[in-house]
Amino acid sequence: MKIVVCIKQVPETTNVKINEKTKNIDRRGLGGVINSYDLHALETALEIKRNVGGEVITMTMGPDDFAVSLRETLALGADSSILLSDRAFAGADTLATGYVLGKAIKKIGDVDLVLLGQQSVDADTGQVGPIMAELLQIPQVTYANEVIAENNSLLIKRNLDNVAQEITAQLPLLLTVTDTINQPQYTNVVEITKSFAKPITTWHASELQLDDSRVGQAGSPTIVRSISSPEKAAKVGHKLTNDPREAAAELVAILKKQNILTEED
Amino acid sequence: MTVIKENWVFVETDLNKINPVTYELITKMKQISHDPVVAILIEKSDANLETELSEYGPDKILLVKDDELVDGDDLELTDALNKLIQKQGTPNTFIFPATVVGRSVAPRLQARLRTGLTADCLDLKFEDDLLVQTKPSYGDNIMCEITIPNHHPQMATARPNVFTAEKENNPALKIEEIDNLEWEKDTKLQIKSQVLPLKTSNDIAKAQRIVALGRGDKTEAGIGIANNLAKKLHATVGVTRPLTDLDQYTITEQIGQSGQTVAPDLLINLGISGAVQYTAGISNAKIVVSVNTDENAQIFKYSDYYFVGNALEFSKALEAIL
Numbered sequence: 001m002k003i004v005v006c007i008k009q010v011p012e013t014t015n016v017k018i019n020e021k022t023k024n025i026d027r028r029g030l031g032g033v034i035n036s037y038d039l040h041a042l043e044t045a046l047e048i049k050r051n052v053g054g055e056v057i058t059m060t061m062g063p064d065d066f067a068v069s070l071r072e073t074l075a076l077g078a079d080s081s082i083l084l085s086d087r088a089f090a091g092a093d094t095l096a097t098g099y100v101l102g103k104a105i106k107k108i109g110d111v112d113l114v115l116l117g118q119q120s121v122d123a124d125t126g127q128v129g130p131i132m133a134e135l136l137q138i139p140q141v142t143y144a145n146e147v148i149a150e151n152n153s154l155l156i157k158r159n160l161d162n163v164a165q166e167i168t169a170q171l172p173l174l175l176t177v178t179d180t181i182n183q184p185q186y187t188n189v190v191e192i193t194k195s196f197a198k199p200i201t202t203w204h205a206s207e208l209q210l211d212d213s214r215v216g217q218a219g220s221p222t223i224v225r226s227i228s229s230p231e232k233a234a235k236v237g238h239k240l241t242n243d244p245r246e247a248a249a250e251l252v253a254i255l256k257k258q259n260i261l262t263e264e265d
Numbered sequence: 266m267t268v269i270k271e272n273w274v275f276v277e278t279d280l281n282k283i284n285p286v287t288y289e290l291i292t293k294m295k296q297i298s299h300d301p302v303v304a305i306l307i308e309k310s311d312a313n314l315e316t317e318l319s320e321y322g323p324d325k326i327l328l329v330k331d332d333e334l335v336d337g338d339d340l341e342l343t344d345a346l347n348k349l350i351q352k353q354g355t356p357n358t359f360i361f362p363a364t365v366v367g368r369s370v371a372p373r374l375q376a377r378l379r380t381g382l383t384a385d386c387l388d389l390k391f392e393d394d395l396l397v398q399t400k401p402s403y404g405d406n407i408m409c410e411i412t413i414p415n416h417h418p419q420m421a422t423a424r425p426n427v428f429t430a431e432k433e434n435n436p437a438l439k440i441e442e443i444d445n446l447e448w449e450k451d452t453k454l455q456i457k458s459q460v461l462p463l464k465t466s467n468d469i470a471k472a473q474r475i476v477a478l479g480r481g482d483k484t485e486a487g488i489g490i491a492n493n494l495a496k497k498l499h500a501t502v503g504v505t506r507p508l509t510d511l512d513q514y515t516i517t518e519q520i521g522q523s524g525q526t527v528a529p530d531l532l533i534n535l536g537i538s539g540a541v542q543y544t545a546g547i548s549n550a551k552i553v554v555s556v557n558t559d560e561n562a563q564i565f566k567y568s569d570y571y572f573v574g575n576a577l578e579f580s581k582a583l584e585a586i587l
């Protein structure tokens with residue numbers, strides 16, 4: 001099975017601040033890590049490979065230094081990586097991102113399974129997967145909790161908010177996974193050393209036969225108009241007495257006064 | 266392309282029941298727009314969900330009765346909604362709930378229509394015909410305003426439990442049944458089974474009182490007392506992510522960024538540190554009470570009342586006097 005795992009590099013922490021001058025997100029001092037959900041997507045791919053055989057390719061769209069994250073996926077067991085890097089890709093929203101990633105999948109050719117995380121932990125949209133599936137004109141299953149690979153199909157379990165589903169899907173398919181699907185493995189020195197023998201190929205815009213009007217900022221219908229860090233009106237907490245029994249009584253009295261608890265409680 | 270001045274709202278149904286988030290979205294759109302609010306309802310041929318839907322006062326219901334499409338996969342729903350737009354015209358806005366279904370179908374339709382989509386909105390407002398969408402990012406640490414100035418429909422998914430649904434009698438309501446959508450079938454995917462789990466996320470999302478358990482109270486005794494406390498309070502039990510390791514708790518009870526957003530009158534946090542991924546889910550709680558042994562616990566910043574000490578002892582004491 002030929003599997004492509006799309007990974008996004010995200011800031012190490014989501015505890016980010018706005019730069020007062022540039023009104024933009026201050027990325028200074030923020031290291032990059034692989035989006036945590038994508039590690040579960042990679043592990044899903046590696047499990048499938050262990051069970052039915054195949055090839056695992058990881059791919060990211062981003063600046064050249066995202067190659068570090070690709071190298072990490074190679075150390076974790078991926079066979080090869082593709083970096084989609086071009087100035088023209090900058091400023092892409094989910095539609096333009098999905099377009100470039102989808103084009104790259106077509107260029108790779110004969111891909112059976114496209115795997116993604118359920119969402120990124122920075123922009124949080126979870127839209128890139130369904131957009132790619134649509135552009136590739138293949139079915140999708142999102143938020144998968146469990147996947148069992150058979151020869152030419154997958155058995156998938158997922159939870160909608162109020163419904164539990166079981167699905168069988170023929171390939172090709174695009175799948176996004178939750179972080180309860182598996183436990184990502186750790187790498188080791190041997191694998192890290194081996195990873196340097198595995199290829200990372202870079203593709204620029206010119207190699208992907210793109211329609212310029214659908215790439216980067218030009219291809220992005222959404223505009224981020226302003227960004228702010230909400231000053232969550234920090235609650236002024238009232239500290240209850242130190243003795244648990246007295247504290248419980250104090251709390252019940254307060255909550256009854258505020259009609260949060262009633263006389264029946 | 267001519268744009269019709271309508272706001273469409275996708276009605277999510279789960280096994281023949283309307284997901285209440287739909288009503289929240291209808292109410293919100295009616296509050297912020299003078300243009301008609303149109304509910305898109307797909308249901309079984311013998312169902313009659315439009316009656317219930319009418320109580321929330323949409324201006325129009327576009328009704329598709331189709332036994333197969335009700336259980337359609339994302340690809341089939343995308344095709345059907347696209348055909349509906351081809352028939353009816355392109356609405357100015359099209360809003361989906363930020364549920365698993367909404368977050369899966371909306372971006373697929375977005376790509377088909379080549380328009381913009383804003384994820385997981387916490388607020389919506391209009392500037393003339395422009396929909397200004399407020400969405401969180403970085404685990405709710407950042408808020409941004411997003412617009413889609415040059416494409417239609419302007420699409421958004423909006424988070425459940427953020428807007429308040431209000432019933433309203435709308436004498437002008439029109440129900441228009443659409444047949445012959447002729448959507449394309451997808452034979453590659455087969456939904457083998459669909460069941461309603463015993464507990465659903467709506468239980469916690471709609472709970473008026475919640476007792477929430479964290480790692481600091483993750484013992485058999487702690488969980489036992491917390492459940493007794495919840496019973497006495499007629500409260501629902503919620504958990505932080507580390508508790509979902511246990512057999513009895515899943516994402517359905519998990520509160521937070523990757524779990525449920527809650528809005529109870531009373532939330533009691535037992536042994537919870539207050540990670541941003543957790544607090545992202547509790548900002549709509551009215552009164553927050555927290556118990557933690559660490560007097561510098563982050564959770565206290567989100568609390569109206571707090572007790573520094575052992576969660577087990579406190580919940581025992583509280584349970585005893587109720």
Ligand SMILES: Cc1cc2nc3c(=O)[nH]c(=O)nc-3n(C[C@H](O)[C@H](O)[C@H](O)COP(=O)(O)OP(=O)(O)OC[C@H]3O[C@@H](n4cnc5c(N)ncnc54)[C@H](O)[C@@H]3O)c2cc1C
Nearest residue numbers: 006007061093094116117119120123125126127128383384
């Ligand atoms: C604060 C902020 C808010 C934003 N809000 C929106 C919005 O509401 N709507 C919108 O259209 N755009 C939005 N964007 C733009 C969006 O962040 C980018 O388009 C981004 O490249 C992809 O979106 P995402 O991070 O939400 O990915 P998601 O769709 O959440 O990512 C899902 C999965 O797609 C894969 N993936 C995502 N990006 C890449 C990549 N570059 N390379 C390889 N795989 C990838 C990963 O597997 C990932 O787990 C926003 C950007 C910012 C900074």
Ligand SMILES: Cc1cc2nc3c(=O)[nH]c(=O)nc-3n(C[C@H](O)[C@H](O)[C@H](O)COP(=O)(O)OP(=O)(O)OC[C@H]3O[C@@H](n4cnc5c(N)ncnc54)[C@H](O)[C@@H]3O)c2cc1C
Nearest residue numbers: 479480481505506521522523524536537538542557558576
């Ligand atoms: C992408 C992503 C998404 C996530 N989504 C979620 C989410 O949706 N929901 C969620 O909850 N988490 C989520 N997390 C995990 C989150 O970051 C935290 O790890 C988690 O919320 C911590 O849970 P906790 O407070 O129960 O445990 P801890 O952080 O371990 O805190 C335990 C607390 O209990 C206190 N304590 C210890 N003993 C006692 C005692 N006897 N009595 C009283 N207090 C005691 C300690 O002082 C401590 O403050 C997510 C993480 C990531 C990376």
